[in-house]
Amino acid sequence: MSEAAAGALLEAEGLSKEFRAGRGLFRRGTLRAVDGVSLSLGAGRTLGLVGESGCGKSTLGRLLLKLVEPSAGRLVFEGRDITALSPSRMRPLRRRMQMVFQDHYASLDPRMNVRDIVAEPLEVHRLVGSRGEASERVGALLARVGLRPEIAARYPHELSGGQRQRVGIARALAAGPRLVVCDEPLSALDVSVQAQVVNLLLDLQDELGLAYVLISHDLRLVEYVSHEVAVLYLGRVVERAPAERFATGARHPYTRALRAAVPGASPGQKRLPLLSLGDPPSPLRPPPGCSFHPRCPRAKPGTCDAEAPPLRAVEPGAGHEVACWFPEGG
Amino acid sequence: MLSVRGLTVAFRRGDEALRAVSDVSFDVYRGKTLGLVGESGCGKSVTSLSLLRLLPEEALVEGGSVLFEGCDLLSLPERELRRVRGRKIAMVFQDPMTSLNPVYTVGWQIVEAIRIHESVSRRAARERAVGLLRSVGIADPASRVDAYPHELSGGMRQRALLAMALACGPELLVADEPTTALDVTVQAQILELLRGFQEERGMGMVLVSHDLGVVARYADEVAVMYAGRVVERGAARSLFDDARHPYTRGLLASLPPEGASWHRGAPGRPARLPTLEGSVPGPGDALPGCRFEPRCSRRRPPCREGEPALLEVAPGHRARCLYANEAAEAGP
Numbered sequence: 001m002s003e004a005a006a007g008a009l010l011e012a013e014g015l016s017k018e019f020r021a022g023r024g025l026f027r028r029g030t031l032r033a034v035d036g037v038s039l040s041l042g043a044g045r046t047l048g049l050v051g052e053s054g055c056g057k058s059t060l061g062r063l064l065l066k067l068v069e070p071s072a073g074r075l076v077f078e079g080r081d082i083t084a085l086s087p088s089r090m091r092p093l094r095r096r097m098q099m100v101f102q103d104h105y106a107s108l109d110p111r112m113n114v115r116d117i118v119a120e121p122l123e124v125h126r127l128v129g130s131r132g133e134a135s136e137r138v139g140a141l142l143a144r145v146g147l148r149p150e151i152a153a154r155y156p157h158e159l160s161g162g163q164r165q166r167v168g169i170a171r172a173l174a175a176g177p178r179l180v181v182c183d184e185p186l187s188a189l190d191v192s193v194q195a196q197v198v199n200l201l202l203d204l205q206d207e208l209g210l211a212y213v214l215i216s217h218d219l220r221l222v223e224y225v226s227h228e229v230a231v232l233y234l235g236r237v238v239e240r241a242p243a244e245r246f247a248t249g250a251r252h253p254y255t256r257a258l259r260a261a262v263p264g265a266s267p268g269q270k271r272l273p274l275l276s277l278g279d280p281p282s283p284l285r286p287p288p289g290c291s292f293h294p295r296c297p298r299a300k301p302g303t304c305d306a307e308a309p310p311l312r313a314v315e316p317g318a319g320h321e322v323a324c325w326f327p328e329g330g
Numbered sequence: 331m332l333s334v335r336g337l338t339v340a341f342r343r344g345d346e347a348l349r350a351v352s353d354v355s356f357d358v359y360r361g362k363t364l365g366l367v368g369e370s371g372c373g374k375s376v377t378s379l380s381l382l383r384l385l386p387e388e389a390l391v392e393g394g395s396v397l398f399e400g401c402d403l404l405s406l407p408e409r410e411l412r413r414v415r416g417r418k419i420a421m422v423f424q425d426p427m428t429s430l431n432p433v434y435t436v437g438w439q440i441v442e443a444i445r446i447h448e449s450v451s452r453r454a455a456r457e458r459a460v461g462l463l464r465s466v467g468i469a470d471p472a473s474r475v476d477a478y479p480h481e482l483s484g485g486m487r488q489r490a491l492l493a494m495a496l497a498c499g500p501e502l503l504v505a506d507e508p509t510t511a512l513d514v515t516v517q518a519q520i521l522e523l524l525r526g527f528q529e530e531r532g533m534g535m536v537l538v539s540h541d542l543g544v545v546a547r548y549a550d551e552v553a554v555m556y557a558g559r560v561v562e563r564g565a566a567r568s569l570f571d572d573a574r575h576p577y578t579r580g581l582l583a584s585l586p587p588e589g590a591s592w593h594r595g596a597p598g599r600p601a602r603l604p605t606l607e608g609s610v611p612g613p614g615d616a617l618p619g620c621r622f623e624p625r626c627s628r629r630r631p632p633c634r635e636g637e638p639a640l641l642e643v644a645p646g647h648r649a650r651c652l653y654a655n656e657a658a659e660a661g662p
Contacts, residue, residue, distance in 0.1 A: 052513040052514075052515060052516075053484075053513055160609065161370075162609075190369035190370055190540060191369060191540070191542060191581055191584055191585065192369060192580065192581060192584050192605065192606045193369075194584070195584035195585075195586075195603040195604070195605045195606075196605045198586070198603055199602045199603055199605060202602060203602075217513060217514060218514070219514075220586055220588070221586050223586075223588075224586035224587070225586075247588055257515060258514065258515065260518070261514040261515045261517065261518040262514050262543065263518075263541075263543035263544055263546060263547035263548075264543055264546070264585075264588065279483055279485045279486065279516060280483075280513065280515075280516075
C-alpha cells in the first residue's frame with residue numbers, strides 16, 4: 001500500500017490470533033479468531049472493520065492495541081515494531097493508543113464519578129501535576145465532547161446512553177491519543193443520538209488528527225465515516241477498498257449480501273435474494289476452501305471448496321482488494 | 331382486524347402516575363404490517379405490551395380500547411383473554427434467551443404451545459413442531475427439535491421462538507424488536523420469512539422497531555411515536571417520502587446517506603449529519619403544548635398553547651403538528 005510507504009501510523013502484517021476452545025474434557029479445538037490480517041492506517045484517517053458477529057472484528061481491534069497478544073504476525077506503531085514489547089515497555093505508548101467501547105455501562109466503573117473516570121488516564125500517565133489541574137483538564141475534555149460541567153459529579157448509571165458514550169470518548173481522549181479503536185461505538189444508541197456521536201467523532205478527527213479503527217456490523221454507517229473499509233469473514237479480510245467504492249463497486253458476494261441486508265429508509269425496496277444465506281458458520285469448524293462457500297450463491301464445486309482464495313488487487317492502483325475466485329463484476 | 335383507540339397507559343410511582351403512553355390509535359389490517367417506530371422511551375413497547383395486557387403490575391391503563399374481532403381486549407375477562415393470547419394473537423420479543431425456557435428442549439416448548447390451545451396428541455404436535463422448525467429455515471429440524479436453547483445460535487433461537495409463536499397459526503403477530511440482537515444478514519432472512527407467512531396466511535403484524543430502515547422495508551402502515559404520543563401515522567410510502575412532522579423529518583435526516591461522507595463535503599472533509607438538538611422529555615415533565623416543541627426548529631408561540639391534534643395532511647396520512655402542511659416544503 002502506498003500509504004504504508006509514506007509512513008503509516010499503524011501497520012499490521014499477517015496478524016493472527018488463536019484461542020484454545022474446549023467444552024467438556026474431550027472437545028478441544030483451536031479457534032482462529034483472526035487469521036493473517038494485514039492492514040495499514042495513516043494518521044488522521046479512518047479504517048472501518050465490518051462483519052457479522054464472530055467474524056473476529058473485535059479481537060482484531062484488541063490485537064491492534066496489543067490488548068491481546070498475537071499468535072503470529074507483526075505490529076508496527078509509529079514506525080516501531082511493538083509485536084514483542086513487554087507490558088511495561090508498552091505503557092508509555094498506551095497513552096497514544098486508546099479504545100472506545102460499545103457499552104459504557106459495562107466499561108465505565110460504576111463506583112467512580114465522571115470526573116474520576118476521565119481523570120484516571122491523566123493520572124496513570126502522570127500528565128497532570130495536581131488534582132486541581134486534573135479537574136481543569138476534565139472540564140475542558142467534557143466541554144470538548146459536548147457535556148455540561150455538572151456531569152463531572154455524576155455516576156455512570158445517572159447518565160443516558162449518549163452521555164455515557166461521550167464520557168467514554170472523553171476518557172479515551174484524555175491522554176492525547178493518535179489512534180483510537182472504536183468498537184461498535186454507535187450500535188447501542190438511538191438514531192438521533194447516533195448522528196450526534198458520528199458528528200462528534202468526525203469533528204475530533206478533524207481537529208486532533210486522530211486515526212480511527214471503527215468496528216461495526218453496520219456497513220452503511222462505516223462507509224459513511226471511514227476512508228477505507230475492510231470486510232471480515234471468519235477472521236479473514238475478504239474485501240478491502242476505499243469507502244466510496246463500496247456503494248457501487250463491492251466485488252465480494254459476501255460484501256454485497258451484507259449491503260443488501262441493511263435496509264435504507266426508503267420503502268418498497270426490492271426483495272432480498274438472501275434466504276439461502278443461512279446463519280454464519282461456527283469459527284470452531286471453518287469450512288474448507290473459501291470459508292464463505294457454503295453460503296455463497298456463486299460458489300463452484302472443485303474450486304471454492306478446495307482452496308482458500310488469496311486477497312488480490314481488483315484493479316491496479318485503486319487500493320481495492322478482494323479474496324474471491326469468482327468476484328462479482330465491478 | 332385490530333383497532334386501537336385512545337390507548338393511555340400510566341405507571342404508578344409513589345403517589346403520582348406518570349403517563350407513558352397517551353391517546354395512541356392505529357389499525358392493523360389482515361395480511362398487513364403496522365410498523366411502530368420510535369426511539370427508546372417513546373412508549374412503543376408499552377403500547378405493544380398493553381395490546382395483550384402483558385404490562386407489569388405498576389402500570390395502569392387509564393383509557394382507550396383494543397378491539398379485536400369485536401371484543402375489547404382491555405376489558406375481556408382473563409380466562410377469555412388467555413384463549414386469544416398465543417392462539418389468535420402471538421408475540422415475539424427481542425431476546426429469545428429470556429423468552430425460551432432454558433431447561434426444556436425447543437421441541438418440547440413448541441409442543442406445549444400447541445397443546446395448550448389444541449387437543450392433539452404429543453406425537454402429532456411433535457411432528458408439527460418439526461415442520462414448523464423447517465418452515466422457519468432451521469436446517470436439520472428433526473434433530474434440532476431436541477436441542478436446548480443454549481445449543482442454538484442467536485439466529486436459530488430467534489427462529490425457534492418464531493416457530494413457537496406461529497405454532498397455532500395466529501391471525502395477528504406482535505413482534506417487538508424481533509431482530510434487534512441479530513446480525514443484519516440473519517435479520518433480513520427472518521423478516522423476509524415473516525413476510526412470506528403473512529402473504530401465505532393473511533396474518534396481520536405489529537412490528538415494533540427503533541430501526542427506520544426495517545420499518546420502511548417491511549411495514550405497510552407506520553406510526554411514529556415520540557414521548558408517548560403517535561406524532562405521525564400513514565402509509566409507509568407516504569410517510570417516508572413525504573414526512574410532515576418535524577420529528578420524523580429530523581430522524582430521517584439523521585440517518586447516514588448512502589456513500590462516504592468524505593466525498594460529499596468540502597474536498598477532504600467529511601460532511602456532518604443533520605441532528606436533532608436536545609433530548610426527549612421525561613414522562614413527568616410538564617409541557618403544556620406540543621411535546622416536541624422544545625426541540626423543534628420551527629416552533630412558534632401557538633405550539634405552547636396546547637397539544638396539537640393528529641391532523642390529516644394527505645389521504646390516510648396524519649401528523650401531530652400545527653404546521654404539518656408547511657413541513658411539506660421546508661426542512662426539518
